Every structure is written in structure tokens, then in C-alpha cells.
Amino acid sequence: MKPKSIFYSVMVLLLFVAACNNKTEKTGSKRIAVVVSTLNNPWFVFLAETAAAKARALGYEARIFDSQNNTALESDHFENIIVAGFDAILFNSTDADGSVANVQKAKDAGIPVFCMDREINSLNAATSQILSDSYSGAVSIGKYFTQELNKKGAYVELLGLVGDNNTWARSKGFHSVVDQYKGLKMVAQQSADFDRNKAMEVMESILQAHPNIDGVFCGNDAMAMGAYQALVNAGKADKVKVFGFDGAEDAIVSIGENKVAATGMQFPKVMAETAAAYADEYIKGRRDFPQKVPVAVELVTSRNIKDYIAYGKK
């Protein structure tokens, strides 16, 4: 009975794997790996899928690896990719310092790595880094924020994951502007882990302590949507201005409906497609790539919303 059931389990598993595996691993064409920090956030799903789609459009086989925000798992992916002999890696790192060793490993094995969106702290490990400028983006949001609040009032900041460097790049960029105005007072600074539900709950509690606030700055759009929901439930949505970051679909729609004041549009499509195009050129022989390609973050408000769609420009 026992060996029989094991046999059946293995057969079922093999069937499933075979079904999943149709028409990849074709011999002949070159392969590009897309390693992404997480697929639990629509923004990164979009980044990874766009990169893979562009690579396929250029005639490569593309596979997506999900690091699940875990640098150790990312390291496993790199080892597998090296062993499997991929020709290039389009890479979104889990950690600016922790990921350097992984990239170096690939470089040593002769596989070029192109970083997307998130920087790694090394000047020569990656072939090129196409990066979103979170700090400057947050500076422009900070400027618009002070303007919208007439340089005075009480506000709340919702931080992302406190162990993530994007969280702090955005927070610091924002405060570099806003802290210059004495009239603007931050009454609460709390983390909501980039999560919509957590942001709503944290905001509900903050509203108990500080019922009269004028603005909320959130480290990403998911949190901005959560904070907005809490304000709606408290009947304060029209008194408090909400600011996000990312340019995600829900936020773009909400800015159009005057629910959210502004967001910082990042351009995952531009970054992903540039990285894929670079990988293609590398494979065809080009070697002189710029070490860093900054992709500006643009301020999206009700005034220019008609020029934008989710994750990019119209």
C-alpha cells in the first residue's frame, strides 16, 4: 500500500510538472532570467512581467524568479541560474548590500546583470543599473505637499517596511522639504509595511488620537489607498489630503476622481524594457553600458493626471 501510494503521488506530481513545463526549455534560443524581489505587490508583478515580455519580444526565452523578499532565496536563484547557463539576468534586488555578492557571483560566471528600480551598493558588479530616483521623487511630492497645505497644519506619515531602503529614501526626500516649514507639524509617524489593510488600521487609530489633521504622506500607493479608506469611514475624506508614491492603478484612478491628492509616478515599464533591451545588446556584443541610468519619478496630481495611466504615461 505504502509504496503504491508513493508511486501514485510521484506520477501525479510528474504529470503536473510536465503540464506546467510545456514549451519552455526549448533548445537553441538564448535565455534571460528575471529575478524580482517579490511578487506579492502588483508593482513588482508589473515590473517582472514587463521585463519578461520585452525579453520574449526580442526573441529570448524568459523565466521569472520570485525572491519573496528573502536575500537567501535570491542567492539560491542566482546559483540555479548560473548552473542552468542563462545568458543574462534582469534583476530587482532584495537588499542593496546583501544582493551584491549574488550579482558578483553571476559576473564571475560571465553572466551580465542589469539592475532594475532598486540599486545595489557596488560600482562594478552589475553591468548597468537602471534606477528609480525615489529620493528626488519624494522631494517633488514634499514641495507639492507644502503648497497644498499652505505651509501650515498637522500631518501624518505612514512609512513602508522599516527595514527597506526605499522606505527611508522616500521619507528623507519628503522631510528634506517639509521640515523647513515650522508651520507643518508631524503628529504621528507610523509604519504600515507598504500594506493596504495595515495602513487602514493604523490610520484609524491615529485618527482617534489626532482627529484634526490636514494631510497624510504615505510611502506607497497601497498605503495611501488604505489611509484614504480609513478617512472615508471616519467621514474626513474631504478634509484631509492624501499623498502616495508608485503610480499604481488604484491611485491613478483615485487622483482622477480627486480622492487622492498626488503620487510619485515611477516608470516600471521604462526600467524593465530598458533593462531587457540592454541585455539584448550585451548578448549581441555591446559592452559600453552606463553604470547608472536614473529614471526620474514624476509628480502626478489632478492637474496633469490626463497624461498618465497606471505605471506610466499615456
Place this chain on the structure above:
Amino acid sequence: MIAQLKIGSDTLKRFQSLIALLILCTILSFMTDKFFTADNGLNVLRQIAVNICIATGMTLIVLTAGIDLSVGSVLALCGAVTVGLLRNGVEIPAGDLFVGFTLLGAILGGLLCGWLLGWFNGFAITKFNVPPFVATLAMLTIARGFTMLYTKGHPISNLGKEFAFIGSGSFLGIPVPVWIAAIVVLLAVFITQKTKMGRYIYAIGGNEQAAKLSGININRVKITVYSFAGALAALGGIIVTARLDSAQPNAGMSYELDAIAAVVIGGTSLSGGKGSVWGTVMGAVIIGVLNNGLVLLNVSPFWQQVVKGGVILLAVIIDKAGERRD
């Protein structure tokens, strides 16, 4: 005689969690005048409603000496399935059939989805002797994967006023999620204290071998308990989705830990057989009050995690000390 003793120690435990809660509330009331208000009370209750639904199911499972790590993922999948049914219905390619769903139909569909996932957990545990920790750990990953497949990694938003009412509406001044949680608790209390099923659950957790010998169909009881917990996780998913007006693919991450914490703080023994649903409610309230209080006091996010862990540990230590005296 034995039954009487058990109820006695249960009451004592409930009492202890209550004392811990009162101490916590008193301290918070002194530290901020925003804490002890009717508004904030409702706020806390609304926030813990989801955890109470999940933790109630978890309590029944823990009473049988099991555990369910999959509740967070099941919550996410069933929340997404519910709004998927509501918005898009089901298309059956064979025969070009399209089935649309009313609000109630979609909710029942979501609950059924949770029940089936829970049933599968129970089936793997009883029929194939997979340890509950492993079976539900597998389901944690599987259900999360299906959530990603179903939503393609993107949130499903703008679900309409009727559906949002489940999350943000009120009835007689009390938020709807709180009503739902209250009904769930009363149902579970009824099951554990007044029905044969309840006695079987305690018996299995107390001594599975003895329960088996006394003629209880252990597999059936366990499968029912896991299915029930799955349906309650689905209910939690529907509330979360309605509150946010959006089904998030990453909803419910690490909710299993909050639910287990509520069960443990509430004095239910992880080795089964001892504990109560009321204790779990107290545990969930303590966690909710703590989350709320730390934000009201604007405690740094770094310290919040340390404080939360410390309080969980302290609550259990006090509980164990009481048990020894007992």
C-alpha cells in the same frame, strides 16, 4: 465531577486574561486620554473582528491538539474568490455557459471555498496521517499561490456599496464586522459547550487514544473542525476585502500568527484539550488594544514589535503561574 473541575479552571483562566486586559487598559487610559472613548472602543472592536473570526476557528483546532497555519492564505484566496464571483461570475468554456452571482451567492461561494480548503487540510491530516503543522504549512503556500494565479498578482477594487457595507457599515451603532464576529463567537461557544461535537473536540485533545476507544469517530470530528476553521478564515477574508473595498493578493500575510497568539494568550493549551473560545476572544482583544495603544502613543515602529512580543510572553507566563497555583 471531572466536568465541573474543567469548567472551574476555564473560568479562572478567563478571569486571568480579563485581569491582564484590565491592567493594560488602565495603563493606556493613564497614558493617553484618547484611549478610553466609545469611538476608540468601537474602533478596536472593528479592527479585531477579523482576528476573532480566524482565532475562533483556530481555537477549535488547537483544542483537538492541532494547528492551522494556512488561515492567512485561505483568507486571501476566499476574499478574492468572493469578489471574483461577484464581479465576473463564472464562465464555463464547455457549452459557453455563464453563471452570474448575487451578493449572497458570492458570499456563500467564498465561504464554501474556505470550507473546502479546510476540508482538504482535515482530509490530508486524518486520511494520510500528515502532521497538522505540515499539512497546513503546505496549504499556506498552495492557497497563496492560487490567490496569485486567480488575481494575477493585482488587487481587485471598486466592489460597490452593498459589498462595502459588510466592512464599513453599522447596525444599531455597532459596526457590521463586530456583529459578524459576535455571532461567530456565540456559535462557537454553543458548539463547544452545548453539543456532542464540542465534547468530542475536548475529548480528542485530552486523549486521542481514549477518545477513539470510547467510539468517537475522530476523523470525522477533525475534518469538520478544519472545514469550519477554513470557512471562518473565508469569512475573515470577506470582511477584510469589504473593509478595504479591494481584494489584495497579499492580504492576510502572517495572520495565522496573530490568531495563534490570541489563542495562546487566551489560555488555550497548544497540546489540546484545555481552553475556551472566550479566552481566545480576550486574547484577541488584548492584541487589538495593544496595537491600537502603541499607535495612539506614537511609539516608534521599531519598539512596537519588541513591546508586542514582550506582552505576549508576559501574558502566557502569568497564565502558567496561575495554572501551577491551581
